[in-house]
Amino acid sequence: MSSSTLPDPASASIAIVGAGFSGTLLALHLLQRSPPQTRVILIERNAQFGRGAAYSTGNSSHLLNVPAGKMSAFHSRPLDFLHWLQSLSEADLCGIVPGPGTFVPRRMFGRYIRHLVNLEMKVPEHGDQLELVRGDVTDIEPNGGGLTLTLDRNRTITADRAVLATGNFPPAAPPVEDPAFYDSPAYKPDPWGPDTLADLDPDMPVLLIGTGLTTIDTIVSLLDQGHRGPITALSRRGLMPHRHAAGGAGSAPETDSFPTRLNVLTRALRSSSLRQATIGGSWHAVIDELRPITTELWQAMCTADRQRFLRHLRPWWDTHRHRVSGPVADRIEAARASGQLRVRAGRIRSYRQDGPDAEVEVVFRPRFADELDSVTVGRVINCAGPDADYSRIRDPLVRRLLGKGLARPDALCLGLDVTTNCALLGADGSISRRLFAVGPVTKGTFWEMTAVPDIRQQAEFLAGQLAALVRPGPVLA
Ligand SMILES: Cc1cc2nc3c(=O)[nH]c(=O)nc-3n(C[C@H](O)[C@H](O)[C@H](O)COP(=O)(O)OP(=O)(O)OC[C@H]3O[C@@H](n4cnc5c(N)ncnc54)[C@H](O)[C@@H]3O)c2cc1C
Numbered sequence: 001m002s003s004s005t006l007p008d009p010a011s012a013s014i015a016i017v018g019a020g021f022s023g024t025l026l027a028l029h030l031l032q033r034s035p036p037q038t039r040v041i042l043i044e045r046n047a048q049f050g051r052g053a054a055y056s057t058g059n060s061s062h063l064l065n066v067p068a069g070k071m072s073a074f075h076s077r078p079l080d081f082l083h084w085l086q087s088l089s090e091a092d093l094c095g096i097v098p099g100p101g102t103f104v105p106r107r108m109f110g111r112y113i114r115h116l117v118n119l120e121m122k123v124p125e126h127g128d129q130l131e132l133v134r135g136d137v138t139d140i141e142p143n144g145g146g147l148t149l150t151l152d153r154n155r156t157i158t159a160d161r162a163v164l165a166t167g168n169f170p171p172a173a174p175p176v177e178d179p180a181f182y183d184s185p186a187y188k189p190d191p192w193g194p195d196t197l198a199d200l201d202p203d204m205p206v207l208l209i210g211t212g213l214t215t216i217d218t219i220v221s222l223l224d225q226g227h228r229g230p231i232t233a234l235s236r237r238g239l240m241p242h243r244h245a246a247g248g249a250g251s252a253p254e255t256d257s258f259p260t261r262l263n264v265l266t267r268a269l270r271s272s273s274l275r276q277a278t279i280g281g282s283w284h285a286v287i288d289e290l291r292p293i294t295t296e297l298w299q300a301m302c303t304a305d306r307q308r309f310l311r312h313l314r315p316w317w318d319t320h321r322h323r324v325s326g327p328v329a330d331r332i333e334a335a336r337a338s339g340q341l342r343v344r345a346g347r348i349r350s351y352r353q354d355g356p357d358a359e360v361e362v363v364f365r366p367r368f369a370d371e372l373d374s375v376t377v378g379r380v381i382n383c384a385g386p387d388a389d390y391s392r393i394r395d396p397l398v399r400r401l402l403g404k405g406l407a408r409p410d411a412l413c414l415g416l417d418v419t420t421n422c423a424l425l426g427a428d429g430s431i432s433r434r435l436f437a438v439g440p441v442t443k444g445t446f447w448e449m450t451a452v453p454d455i456r457q458q459a460e461f462l463a464g465q466l467a468a469l470v471r472p473g474p475v476l477a
């Protein structure tokens with residue numbers, strides 16, 4: 001038998017692009033699973049590692065929408081986050097009494113992830129294995145046996161494998177005939193941008209595009225900064241996220257099997273919710289019962305049903321599945337009751353603005369109406385949720401990977417096409433042994449890959465896969 005060349009563990013290195021929750025957690029799991037000589041290089045373009053868009057908010061009114069008891073970074077230690085919270089001093093907790101059902105500020109979760117990185121770096125053997133690099137990855141190129149990552153300032157890093165943990169991209173602008181308004185300073189394309197709410201006259205009318213969780217965050221920020229002017233939130237269906245059930249969702253009776261035809265499943269969920277209501281329960285338990293098998297359902301469903309789901313049911317799923325905490329829901333309801341916040345359903349048709357500093361009239365067609373309507377505002381903020389259609393995302397790294405055929409968008413435009421092992425599929429359908437993805441980038445294959453409980457399992461799984469790839473196998477003689 002001939003001898004075969006095996007990866008040299010002394011030189012094995014894995015680069016992770018993006019140090020939000022997904023990339024950072026993957027790095028932590030890799031340190032625990034891969035051979036000690038493996039280098040784990042975590043690259044982040046922003047100053048903060050471990051936070052990403054979700055957990056870098058400085059606003060303490062931006063609460064987690066999942067209770068502390070379900071936000072552990074580790075599936076096998078479900079109360080890790082809660083225990084960390086409980087270990088904090090009273091001064092750090094600022095009046096929060098942490099319990100499993102408490103919704104704490106999101107920035108505390110970012111602090112927890114950073115604490116986990118610091119802990120790992122103190123482990124003598126892991127401290128040397130993990131390299132944190134501040135930089136913007138603009139290209140990845142196969143180099144004959146590995147990969148070369150190009151970073152800003154003409155830097156390069158070589159690695160055996162790379163994982164895209166690039167998270168969410170800013171929302172796409174609604175298509176209109178004349179998009180000139182999108183160049184106006186009155187239009188804010190990125191809800192997380194530093195200038196989005198800056199220099200805003202507190203009495204100025206504002207339009208928020210979208211009615212989901214990002215819109216809720218923006219309303220909370222506006223109220224916190226003392227905004228008095230009218231706020232209009234507009235989306236195609238005008239649905240806002242529901243609130244979590246007071247005192248927890250409870251549990252639904254165990255189900256023997258779940259149908260995978262969309263219409264049958266929808267009917268089953270409806271009747272299950274009605275049954276729950278008759279025994280004093282709520283639909284929350286029915287939705288929560290689906291959580292552990294959502295990915296299985298998605299993968300078992302035919303493509304036509306997945307398309308039907310995205311076209312017709314997605315907004316209902318999103319608003320029932322991704323809910324808001326009671327305190328946040330109370331503020332939103334109060335703003336609606338006072339008339340300051342108006343939620344409208346419709347599609348934007350055009351913008352009319354006389355000069356870049358003038359107010360803009362946003363013309364839209366209300367849902368189920370023939371007549372156009374309009375709202376005149378001083379600022380339009382796009383809160384429509386992340387753009388996941390990689391065929392139009394302008395990010396240089398994405399463009400180059402697609403241009404070289406190293407990656408392709410998934411068929412439903414939810415992210416990049418990956419296998420169930422998180423390996424990227426190239427333009428020709430080939431499965432990469434060097435390029436992988438984790439987190440929301442993989443939604444096309446996994447659907448629910450948004451919240452911490454889903455991402456933590458995926459990160460752990462992928463770390464196991466990658467560790468097996470870099471671990472030396474038995475030498476064939
Ligand atoms: C506002 C908000 C609130 C949320 N709240 C909750 C919650 O309460 N509970 C819950 O379970 N889930 C919540 N989620 C969902 C979930 O936790 C996040 O989507 C998750 O954090 C995604 O992490 P990520 O690392 O994949 O992406 P991101 O957080 O977007 O991080 C990606 C990182 O990659 C970096 N990056 C991108 N491209 C490059 C590049 N080319 N080079 C270098 N760096 C790059 C970015 O700078 C960024 O830091 C929330 C999400 C959002 C957006």
